[in-house]
Amino acid sequence: MIQSYRDLRVWQLAMDLAEEAYRASRAMPVAETYGFVFPNSPVDRSVPANIAEGYGRESTRSYILFLKTARGSLREFETHVLLAERIGLLANNEAQALVKNAETLGKMLYALIRSLNKIKPAAP
Numbered sequence: 001m002i003q004s005y006r007d008l009r010v011w012q013l014a015m016d017l018a019e020e021a022y023r024a025s026r027a028m029p030v031a032e033t034y035g036f037v038f039p040n041s042p043v044d045r046s047v048p049a050n051i052a053e054g055y056g057r058e059s060t061r062s063y064i065l066f067l068k069t070a071r072g073s074l075r076e077f078e079t080h081v082l083l084a085e086r087i088g089l090l091a092n093n094e095a096q097a098l099v100k101n102a103e104t105l106g107k108m109l110y111a112l113i114r115s116l117n118k119i120k121p122a123a124p
Contacts, residue, residue, distance in 0.1 A: 005055035010108045014048035017101050024098065028089050046073045064116050071109045078102045
């Protein structure tokens with residue numbers, strides 16, 4: 001039974017991904033990460049935050065907008081991860097694991113958005 005956004009599997013996976021990203025960025029050399037956007041960006045944290053904020057909104061339409069924002073942030077996160085891999089800040093296996101988890105989360109967000117789009121608002 002869903003009583004809170006914390007009960008949503010999609011939010012839990014988003015939190016796991018944010019934690020993985022944080023841990024991966026901590027392993028980067030400080031001198032290298034100073035100007036690099038991945039470890040200094042709130043993108044990875046904004047995905048679970050947008051899921052939670054949308055859940056707290058009073059309308060399905062608003063919730064869907066926040067979920068779509070989370071999907072956009074997720075794609076931005078993937079891009080940062082791939083760039084970090086290309087310039088040697090992340091090992092291939094770390095980057096691929098992050099991207100794979102992001103893709104799984106993206107599919108879950110898409111499915112949640114589709115299911116919410118099928119809900120018709122209650123008649124006044």
